[in-house]
Amino acid sequence: MxxxxxxxxxxxxGEYIAAWQYQMLERLLASGCVHLVMVVFRQPVALTLLQRLNAALLNALHYVxxxxxxxxxxAQQPTSFLHLLGDVGCCDAGGKRYHTLLEQQTLDVVIDLSTQTPLAELVDVAPYGVWRHFFGQAFECSDRYTGIREYANQQAEILSGLERWMAGQTAPEYIFAATTSTDAASINRGIERTLWKMADFIPQRLQELLNLGENTFSQNVKVRMQPLALAPPEKTAHFGVAAILQVLWRYPNNFLNKLFISLFRAEQWILLSKATGALTEAGALEQFRKWIPPRDRFWADPFVVEYSGEQYVFFEELIYARGIGHLACVRLNADGSHSDPVTILEKPYHLxxxxxxxxxxxxxxxxxxxxNHTVEVYRCEDFPHRWVFEKNLMTGVEAYDATLMEYEGRWWLFASMRQDQRCSPSEAxxxxxxxxxxxxxxxxxxxxPVVASAARARPAGRIFNAAGQxxxxxxxxAGTYGRGLNINRIQQLDVNTYREQLVSHYLPDGQHDMNGMHTLGVSSPVSVADAVHVHRRLGRVDRWVVKLNRFFSQPLVISS
Structure with a gap:
C-alpha cells in the first residue's frame, strides 16, 4: 500500500493528555505524514483503594x-488537546457514532494514548497497526512509575519505546526502544528526560515507515530490536509504603556522597597516550601514560593527526576561570613526551x-x-596552528561531536543531537x-536516531578501520556523563539501514585513579584517549569511604 x-x-x-503527549501530537500533525480523521474517547479504568493510595504516595514523592x-x-501535566482537532470526528468507544465512523473512514494506523488493551476492532481495520508507547522495563503503558523503579534499583538507564499491535497477532510487536540516563540524585530529572524524549518516537517512526514502506521498515525493526530480545511483562505487585520509604532512604545517602566528593576529592579530565595495540585493549587504562594538565584546567577530546612524518594531538582545553572550552594542539615526540600546548582556535562560545x-x-x-547551534568547518592555512572559518555545514541544530566517515563513495556525518532542551544531548x-x-x-x-541509547549513542572519536572492518x-x-567508552563494529551502512554491534567497552570506576573516559583517538604508532583523573585528598581513607558507600548503596529490589 x-x-x-x-x-x-x-x-x-479524556480531553486532557500529558504535556509530553501533547507535544508528540503537535509534532505529528506538523510533520505532514499523518492526516487525523477520527478521535476515540475511552472511559478510564476506575482505580481501587490501594491504587489510589499508591497514587497519593507517588504524587507526594514527586512533590518532595x-x-x-x-x-x-x-511532562505529566494534564493538557487539553481539543483545539488541535479542527473538524475531526470524535466519538465514544463502543457507541453508535463510533461504529458509524469506523464504517465511513478508511484507517491506516491508530495512535493509542490510553493505558488499556487496544480495541480489537481498531486493530483489525488498521493495516499498519495500533501504535502505543511503553515505559520502563515492565513495558507498561502508564508513565506513573517511570524512573522510580530504576532509581530504586540503581539502574543506569530507563527504557522506553514503541509497540505495535497488528491484526492476527496475540502479542504486540516492539518496533523501537530507547534508553535515558537515570539521575544519581533526582528521580524527577530522569523522568523528565525520558518523557520529553518520547514525544519524538511516533513522529519519527511513522515518517520512516512513510519514506521506506512496510517491507524495509520491518527489516529495520528487526535490525534494531533483535539484540534487545524484549518480551511482554509478567504481572507484578504495585508499589507500596515500604517501597516508597526505601526510595526516600536514597536521598540522604546521595547528599552525603556528593558532599564528601566536593570536600575531599577533585576530578580533572586528562589525556593518556599508549602504543597502539589490539582493538580489545583500546581502553585498558593501566597501559596508558598520563598527561596531567595544570590544576586550573582540563584536557579532553583528543584527535591524533600525522603530518610530514610527525604526529600532532588536537584537543579541547578548558580553563575553569573562563568557563568555556577552546582548542589546542601539541606535537608528539619520539620518546612519548609532547610539546607545550598551543591554542589554535578560540570563540566566544564553547569549542x-x-x-x-x-x-x-x-x-x-x-x-x-x-x-552556537551550528556545525562549522574550518580550513587549515598553516598546519597545525592557523585555522580559518570555511562555512556552516548545518545551522539551527544542536549537534554534538560531529564525526565524518567516507564509505562507498559517500560521506557520512554522525552526531549526537536532541530535539528538546529538557532532554540529554548524549542519548541519540x-x-x-x-x-x-x-x-x-x-x-x-x-x-x-540510528542509535537511541544513553550507553552507546554519542560519538567518542574518529571511526577507524582494523582488519577490513x-x-x-x-x-x-548511562548514569553520568563520560562514564566510559565503547567500541562498536559497523555491520551495515547504506541510505536505508544502519546497524552496529558492541564489541568492547570500558567503565573506569576509580581504579588506577581513573573514573570515566569518553574519547579515543586511534592512530599508529601512538593512540591517545582522555579520562577523569581522581585527586584524592584523603588517600587510603578515600578508598575505604568508596567501599562503604557501595555497601550502603546496594540496589533495592522493587517490582512495578
Whole structure:
C-alpha cells in the first residue's frame, strides 16, 4: 500500500493528555505524514483503594523530589488537546457514532494514548497497526512509575519505546526502544528526560515507515530490536509504603556522597597516550601514560593527526576561570613526551571535539559548536596552528561531536543531537549523508536516531578501520556523563539501514585513579584517549569511604 500521508485515529481517555503527549501530537500533525480523521474517547479504568493510595504516595514523592532538586514533573501535566482537532470526528468507544465512523473512514494506523488493551476492532481495520508507547522495563503503558523503579534499583538507564499491535497477532510487536540516563540524585530529572524524549518516537517512526514502506521498515525493526530480545511483562505487585520509604532512604545517602566528593576529592579530565595495540585493549587504562594538565584546567577530546612524518594531538582545553572550552594542539615526540600546548582556535562560545580530516589535499576541522547551534568547518592555512572559518555545514541544530566517515563513495556525518532542551544531548545518534564533506545539503537517514541509547549513542572519536572492518567509538553516558567508552563494529551502512554491534567497552570506576573516559583517538604508532583523573585528598581513607558507600548503596529490589 502506497500513501502520501497516513489516515490515523487517535485513542485517548479524556480531553486532557500529558504535556509530553501533547507535544508528540503537535509534532505529528506538523510533520505532514499523518492526516487525523477520527478521535476515540475511552472511559478510564476506575482505580481501587490501594491504587489510589499508591497514587497519593507517588504524587507526594514527586512533590518532595521536585522541591529538593527544583525539578517538578512538568511532562505529566494534564493538557487539553481539543483545539488541535479542527473538524475531526470524535466519538465514544463502543457507541453508535463510533461504529458509524469506523464504517465511513478508511484507517491506516491508530495512535493509542490510553493505558488499556487496544480495541480489537481498531486493530483489525488498521493495516499498519495500533501504535502505543511503553515505559520502563515492565513495558507498561502508564508513565506513573517511570524512573522510580530504576532509581530504586540503581539502574543506569530507563527504557522506553514503541509497540505495535497488528491484526492476527496475540502479542504486540516492539518496533523501537530507547534508553535515558537515570539521575544519581533526582528521580524527577530522569523522568523528565525520558518523557520529553518520547514525544519524538511516533513522529519519527511513522515518517520512516512513510519514506521506506512496510517491507524495509520491518527489516529495520528487526535490525534494531533483535539484540534487545524484549518480551511482554509478567504481572507484578504495585508499589507500596515500604517501597516508597526505601526510595526516600536514597536521598540522604546521595547528599552525603556528593558532599564528601566536593570536600575531599577533585576530578580533572586528562589525556593518556599508549602504543597502539589490539582493538580489545583500546581502553585498558593501566597501559596508558598520563598527561596531567595544570590544576586550573582540563584536557579532553583528543584527535591524533600525522603530518610530514610527525604526529600532532588536537584537543579541547578548558580553563575553569573562563568557563568555556577552546582548542589546542601539541606535537608528539619520539620518546612519548609532547610539546607545550598551543591554542589554535578560540570563540566566544564553547569549542570541543576538534575533528580534523583531509579532503582533496587540504586539512579541515569540524569542532563541536552546539552552543552556537551550528556545525562549522574550518580550513587549515598553516598546519597545525592557523585555522580559518570555511562555512556552516548545518545551522539551527544542536549537534554534538560531529564525526565524518567516507564509505562507498559517500560521506557520512554522525552526531549526537536532541530535539528538546529538557532532554540529554548524549542519548541519540543521528546520521546524515552527502556526496561531499563540505556540502550544506546533508540528507537525514530515515532511521534517525540510528542509535537511541544513553550507553552507546554519542560519538567518542574518529571511526577507524582494523582488519577490513569499520569501528565506531562511542561514549557511555548511562548514569553520568563520560562514564566510559565503547567500541562498536559497523555491520551495515547504506541510505536505508544502519546497524552496529558492541564489541568492547570500558567503565573506569576509580581504579588506577581513573573514573570515566569518553574519547579515543586511534592512530599508529601512538593512540591517545582522555579520562577523569581522581585527586584524592584523603588517600587510603578515600578508598575505604568508596567501599562503604557501595555497601550502603546496594540496589533495592522493587517490582512495578
Amino acid at each position: 502506497s500513501v502520501n500521508a497516513f489516515r490515523a485515529a487517535l485513542v485517548v481517555e 523530589d521536585g522541591k529538593l532538586f527544583k525539578c517538578p514533573v512538568a 570541543s571535539y576538534p575533528f580534523v580530516f583531509q579532503h582533496q589535499g587540504q586539512y579541515y576541522m569540524i569542532p563541536e559548536t552546539a552552543g 545518534l543521528y546520521l546524515f549523508h552527502a556526496d561531499d564533506p563540505l556540502s550544506t545539503k546533508w540528507q537525514p537517514h530515515p532511521q534517525n 569499520w569501528y565506531r567509538p562511542s561514549q557511555n553516558c
